Amino acid sequence: MPHGNKKDSLNPAHPACNLNDFVYFCDMSIVRAKKSLGQHFLRDQNIARKITDSLLPLTRNVLEIGAGMGVLTRYLLDNPQISFKAIDIDRESIAYLHAEYPEHRAQILYGDFLKTDLAGEYDAPLSIIGNLPYNISSQIFFRIIDNRDLVVQAVCMIQKEVAERIAAPHGGKDYGILSVFLQTFYHIEYLFTVSEKVFDPPPKVKSAVIRLTRNERQHLECDEKLFFNVVKTAFNQRRKTLRNSIRGLLPPAFESEYLNLRPEQLSVDDFLKLCRALQEAEKTES
Numbered sequence: 001m002p003h004g005n006k007k008d009s010l011n012p013a014h015p016a017c018n019l020n021d022f023v024y025f026c027d028m029s030i031v032r033a034k035k036s037l038g039q040h041f042l043r044d045q046n047i048a049r050k051i052t053d054s055l056l057p058l059t060r061n062v063l064e065i066g067a068g069m070g071v072l073t074r075y076l077l078d079n080p081q082i083s084f085k086a087i088d089i090d091r092e093s094i095a096y097l098h099a100e101y102p103e104h105r106a107q108i109l110y111g112d113f114l115k116t117d118l119a120g121e122y123d124a125p126l127s128i129i130g131n132l133p134y135n136i137s138s139q140i141f142f143r144i145i146d147n148r149d150l151v152v153q154a155v156c157m158i159q160k161e162v163a164e165r166i167a168a169p170h171g172g173k174d175y176g177i178l179s180v181f182l183q184t185f186y187h188i189e190y191l192f193t194v195s196e197k198v199f200d201p202p203p204k205v206k207s208a209v210i211r212l213t214r215n216e217r218q219h220l221e222c223d224e225k226l227f228f229n230v231v232k233t234a235f236n237q238r239r240k241t242l243r244n245s246i247r248g249l250l251p252p253a254f255e256s257e258y259l260n261l262r263p264e265q266l267s268v269d270d271f272l273k274l275c276r277a278l279q280e281a282e283k284t285e286s
Contacts, residue, residue, distance in 0.1 A: 031068065062076060086107065
C-alpha cells in the first residue's frame with residue numbers, strides 16, 4: 001500500500017475499504033468461521049481476558065489483528081489507557097462488530113493487515129494483539145519484523161507448535177528461520193498454552209500465547225540483506241553444515257569455525273558474527 005495521508009487507508013471512508021458494499025445485519029448473532037481465512041473463534045472469556053491482560057503498558061496505540069467476533073475487542077475497547085483500532089479482512093466479522101459496537105465503528109476497520117502501511121498509519125510506537133489466523137501467522141510475523149522500529153510489542157495467540165519454534169533457543173530441532181529473525185529484534189516469552197476445546201470450530205492442534213517485546217538491538221552492524229540471506233539459505237538445508245549449505249555465499253578461501261556447524265547450532269549473535277566476517281572478507285578480496 002503506498003504511503004498516503006496518515007489514517008487514510010484504515011479509515012472506513014477511504015475507497016480501499018469498500019464499506020459501502022457491506023450489508024449490516026443488526027440482528028446477526030454469529031459469524032461463520034471460514035476455513036479459507038484460518039478462523040477459529042475463541043469462546044472462553046477468561047482466556048480472552050488473560051490475553052488482553054498480557055499486553056504491557058508500553059504504547060498508547062494498540063492494533064488488533066483479526067477481531068473475529070470481538071472476544072478480545074470488547075476488553076480492549078473498555079481500556080481507557082489505549083488508543084485502539086481493530087482490523088479484519090472478513091466483511092462478515094466487520095458487519096457483526098459494527099452492529100455490536102455502533103459507537104466504535106470508526107475503530108473497527110475492514111482491511112488486510114499484510115497490505116497495510118503501518119508507517120503511513122502510525123507516527124508513534126505501536127503494540128499489536130490478536131488471535132492470529134493459523135494460515136498466515138508466519139507472514140504476519142515477517143511484517144512485524146519489517147516494521148520493528150514501530151511495533152514495540154506483540155501479544156499473539158498462534159499454533160502451539162509455531163509458538164514453540166519462535167521461542168526455541170538455539171541447539172534444538174525447533175529452532176529455525178523465524179526463531180532467528182524474531183529473536184534478533186525481540187525478546188520472546190511463551191506465556192501459556194490454550195486448549196483446542198475453547199474454540200469454535202475447534203482446531204486440530206493446541207494454541208499458545210506469546211509476547212514479543214522489542215529488544216535493544218537497533219543496528220545489525222552487518223549488511224541486513226546478507227544476514228537474512230545467510231540465515232534462510234542455511235536453514236533451507238538444515239541437515240548440512242554451513243560450509244556446504246551457504247557455499248555459494250562464501251568468498252574464496254573464507255574460513256570460520258561456524259562453517260563446521262549446522263544452522264541450529266548457531267545463536268543469533270553467532271549468525272551476526274559470521275555475516276560481519278563475510279563482509280570483511282569480501283572487502284579484503286575487493
